[in-house]
Amino acid sequence: MTKHEGIECGIKTGNPEAGLSCSIKDAIELTLLPGVGCLTQGRIKKNLRNISDVFSLDTDALASLGIPGEAYPLIRSRSYQKIAEEIYDWGIREGCKFLLRGVPGYPQLLEEICDPPLILYARGYPEILGKSCIAIVGTRRPTIYGLQMAQGIAADLGSRGLCIISGLARGIDGAAHRGCLEGNGITIAILGCGIDVVYPREHRQLTQKILQKGLLLSEFPPGTSPAPQNFPIRNRIISGLALGTVIIEASEYSGSLITARLAMEQNREVFALPGNITSPQSFGPNFLIKQGAKLVQTWRDVVEELPSELRQELLIKEDAQTPGKPELELLSEEEARLLQLLKEDEVTQFDKVYRASGLSISHLSDLLLKLEMSGRIRQLPGNLYVRLRK
Amino acid sequence: MTKHEGIECGIKTGNPEAGLSCSIKDAIELTLLPGVGCLTQGRIKKNLRNISDVFSLDTDALASLGIPGEAYPLIRSRSYQKIAEEIYDWGIREGCKFLLRGVPGYPQLLEEICDPPLILYARGYPEILGKSCIAIVGTRRPTIYGLQMAQGIAADLGSRGLCIISGLARGIDGAAHRGCLEGNGITIAILGCGIDVVYPREHRQLTQKILQKGLLLSEFPPGTSPAPQNFPIRNRIISGLALGTVIIEASEYSGSLITARLAMEQNREVFALPGNITSPQSFGPNFLIKQGAKLVQTWRDVVEELPSELRQELLIKEDAQTPGKPELELLSEEEARLLQLLKEDEVTQFDKVYRASGLSISHLSDLLLKLEMSGRIRQLPGNLYVRLRK
Numbered sequence: 001m002t003k004h005e006g007i008e009c010g011i012k013t014g015n016p017e018a019g020l021s022c023s024i025k026d027a028i029e030l031t032l033l034p035g036v037g038c039l040t041q042g043r044i045k046k047n048l049r050n051i052s053d054v055f056s057l058d059t060d061a062l063a064s065l066g067i068p069g070e071a072y073p074l075i076r077s078r079s080y081q082k083i084a085e086e087i088y089d090w091g092i093r094e095g096c097k098f099l100l101r102g103v104p105g106y107p108q109l110l111e112e113i114c115d116p117p118l119i120l121y122a123r124g125y126p127e128i129l130g131k132s133c134i135a136i137v138g139t140r141r142p143t144i145y146g147l148q149m150a151q152g153i154a155a156d157l158g159s160r161g162l163c164i165i166s167g168l169a170r171g172i173d174g175a176a177h178r179g180c181l182e183g184n185g186i187t188i189a190i191l192g193c194g195i196d197v198v199y200p201r202e203h204r205q206l207t208q209k210i211l212q213k214g215l216l217l218s219e220f221p222p223g224t225s226p227a228p229q230n231f232p233i234r235n236r237i238i239s240g241l242a243l244g245t246v247i248i249e250a251s252e253y254s255g256s257l258i259t260a261r262l263a264m265e266q267n268r269e270v271f272a273l274p275g276n277i278t279s280p281q282s283f284g285p286n287f288l289i290k291q292g293a294k295l296v297q298t299w300r301d302v303v304e305e306l307p308s309e310l311r312q313e314l315l316i317k318e319d320a321q322t323p324g325k326p327e328l329e330l331l332s333e334e335e336a337r338l339l340q341l342l343k344e345d346e347v348t349q350f351d352k353v354y355r356a357s358g359l360s361i362s363h364l365s366d367l368l369l370k371l372e373m374s375g376r377i378r379q380l381p382g383n384l385y386v387r388l389r390k
Numbered sequence: 391m392t393k394h395e396g397i398e399c400g401i402k403t404g405n406p407e408a409g410l411s412c413s414i415k416d417a418i419e420l421t422l423l424p425g426v427g428c429l430t431q432g433r434i435k436k437n438l439r440n441i442s443d444v445f446s447l448d449t450d451a452l453a454s455l456g457i458p459g460e461a462y463p464l465i466r467s468r469s470y471q472k473i474a475e476e477i478y479d480w481g482i483r484e485g486c487k488f489l490l491r492g493v494p495g496y497p498q499l500l501e502e503i504c505d506p507p508l509i510l511y512a513r514g515y516p517e518i519l520g521k522s523c524i525a526i527v528g529t530r531r532p533t534i535y536g537l538q539m540a541q542g543i544a545a546d547l548g549s550r551g552l553c554i555i556s557g558l559a560r561g562i563d564g565a566a567h568r569g570c571l572e573g574n575g576i577t578i579a580i581l582g583c584g585i586d587v588v589y590p591r592e593h594r595q596l597t598q599k600i601l602q603k604g605l606l607l608s609e610f611p612p613g614t615s616p617a618p619q620n621f622p623i624r625n626r627i628i629s630g631l632a633l634g635t636v637i638i639e640a641s642e643y644s645g646s647l648i649t650a651r652l653a654m655e656q657n658r659e660v661f662a663l664p665g666n667i668t669s670p671q672s673f674g675p676n677f678l679i680k681q682g683a684k685l686v687q688t689w690r691d692v693v694e695e696l697p698s699e700l701r702q703e704l705l706i707k708e709d710a711q712t713p714g715k716p717e718l719e720l721l722s723e724e725e726a727r728l729l730q731l732l733k734e735d736e737v738t739q740f741d742k743v744y745r746a747s748g749l750s751i752s753h754l755s756d757l758l759l760k761l762e763m764s765g766r767i768r769q770l771p772g773n774l775y776v777r778l779r780k
Binding site for chain 2: 037301370
């Protein structure tokens with residue numbers, strides 16, 4: 001792999017290659033400094049024309065950027081410059097890609113969260129970050145139900161062209177990646193360790209499969225071990241890259257609930273799989289649904305909440321692939337007659353339908369409910385009904 | 391039993407007894423007429439000073455009330471007068487009570503629905519209709535999960551003084567009545583047959599237990615057999631008598647979904663028990679939750695949606711009965727410190743908490759979520775937090 005490929009995302013900007021590789025090295029160095037987290041990195045990026053300028057600022061200027069005193073001597077002596085260069089060289093050698101904030105190739109949706117990482121390390125195909133992504137996450141100790149549903153929903157969404165993001169953890173995360181691959185979809189794993197660390201070990205093979213078409217991403221420098229505190233931090237990347245996050249199973253204090261909360265804070269959709277209230281693993285999703293997360297019965301429930309253009313594209317594609325519409329013939333004569341009483345472009349009052357139908361209120365309510373559940377009509381507030389375009 | 395007891399609800403109004411018993415007989419006769427349903431009965435009641443006057447109206451007047459032609463000769467010849475008298479006499483003899491619209495004792499909430507029955511036949515203690523009622527309904531073919539949950543939630547609500555209404559059907563309905571009785575609560579069964587018909591037969595014993603403190607109600611004249619079409623009709627009485635209806639399990643086209651729809655139309659709360667999406671019996675509740683029904687994890691989820699005075703009464707009673715508050719000591723030092731940063735009477739912005747806490751965003755989010763789940767704080771729209779009074 002040449003240096004050219006190693007920083008392909010940056011090259012597309014037309015920046016001089018040398019300047020960009022320099023910025024990448026300096027960005028790496030910045031992220032290694034103690035006390036300089038993503039928010040501080042963000043302030044540096046916002047206030048300086050070039051992040052490399054931080055290394056020549058005086059104490060007052062450093063302080064005004066919120067950089068803590070402990071970092072000043074390390075900044076002046078460039079203590080981490082050598083390590084940063086080693087990381088950069090290792091990346092180039094190993095085919096790792098660097099995604100830098102503000103440089104094309106850095107995921108757009110992630111720029112919108114309050115604390116995007118300055119740099120992301122990537123293996124695989126970073127260009128798939130341009131696709132529409134859905135995150136599917138959950139507990140590391142799932143039930144069979146949770147595993148099956150994670151796999152099934154991931155396959156359903158992945159096969160329809162949505163990219164599935166998860167955290168490569170044991171349990172639900174692994175099942176989501178696997179399901180997506182089974183559906184011939186593309187999947188992205190966000191790691192809580194360095195991009196070069198395989199964790200958990202049993203996901204070595206899965207990692208290889210993901211990399212064939214997909215992507216591994218981490219904000220942690222190569223070599224970072226999977227410390228427990230890393231995982232909640234990486235969760236914001238999972239939710240931040242996705243249009244919405246589906247919580248499959250999560251017990252009362254599960255990290256997946258944090259991912260859900262982050263998704264809400266990031267103004268993204270939150271979906272949850274309902275489950276029996278007797279199952280501790282369903283506590284989290286049920287709790288989230290109570291808090292406003294959308295209940296998921298099928299992949300359609302996810303697609304229905306996506307931006308309208310994308311939603312229509314996915315649903316139209318689906319309809320085109322469904323041969324014929326056999327279910328239309330399953331309408332009873334009574335149902336078909338009732339359907340005729342409703343319009344596609346105008347609401348009809350229940351009372352009007354009632355009088356025109358000649359049916360009893362309870363029987364009519366029954367039929368309207370059936371038609372609504374089969375997706376042929378919709379009830380609107382005020383007891384109004386419209387027929388849906390099929 | 392004396393005549394006096396038989397019409398006790400009416401007597402409380404101070405109406406002359408003779409007049410009321412006459413009205414009751416005429417009301418019964420009216421409900422027996424073909425083509426005269428609850429809506430027509432409602433129009434008659436609304437337009438005539440005394441419903442008995444209907445029997446002396448001319449054709450034009452009858453037509454203007456929406457009474458169909460087939461009924462005119464039967465009205466004029468008082469064809470059903472004798473049967474109505476027999477029903478009345480039977481009721482007095484058997485200790486059946488008659489609840490007549492517009493006469494005190496007729497349930498207030500039922501008056502608010504669009505098609506309340508003109509007369510209700512009651513066995514047991516009609517005065518309990520003055521209590522706050524919650525309906526719990528579901529499929530006749532439940533899973534063990536559904537049965538257990540119906541019984542448990544009914545016991546939890548019943549033991550706290552809420553009256554549990556259901557339809558005495560096999561399955562969930564039976565479990566709801568039983569659970570309420572186990573919790574020493576009072577329960578009301580709404581029948582789809584005459585008040586003198588035991589259906590299903592295996593609920594004979596349950597019926598006796600319900601009657602010890604509770605009530606059987608039916609709008610169908612004594613002797614009416616449990617025809618399938620009666621059940622959706624009686625469902626509106628179940629939802630109409632209750633502040634809210636809890637759907638436990640219901641398959642795709644279950645009558646319980648109709649009860650839920652009726653509850654929505656009647657502007658009552660709808661609650662649903664979530665379940666695994668692989669269970670056909672949980673399709674209905676999950677579907678309803680997607681449509682806006684409140685997900686129920688515990689009895690508290692029901693109580694929280696009740697009118698505020700009732701809610702506070704039930705929750706305060708509960709807190710008073712909970713010895714000490716041991717869980718308060720389970721707060722970690724960090725959580726306790728965080729709690730101090732929030733106020734009970736004023737919202738605090740996330741950002742402010744973040745800066746004051748000195749914690750990382752992800753760790754802080756984690757702690758806030760824990761505090762919210764333990765009911766100590768609440769997040770409000772706009773990323774604002776308040777501390778809840780404990």
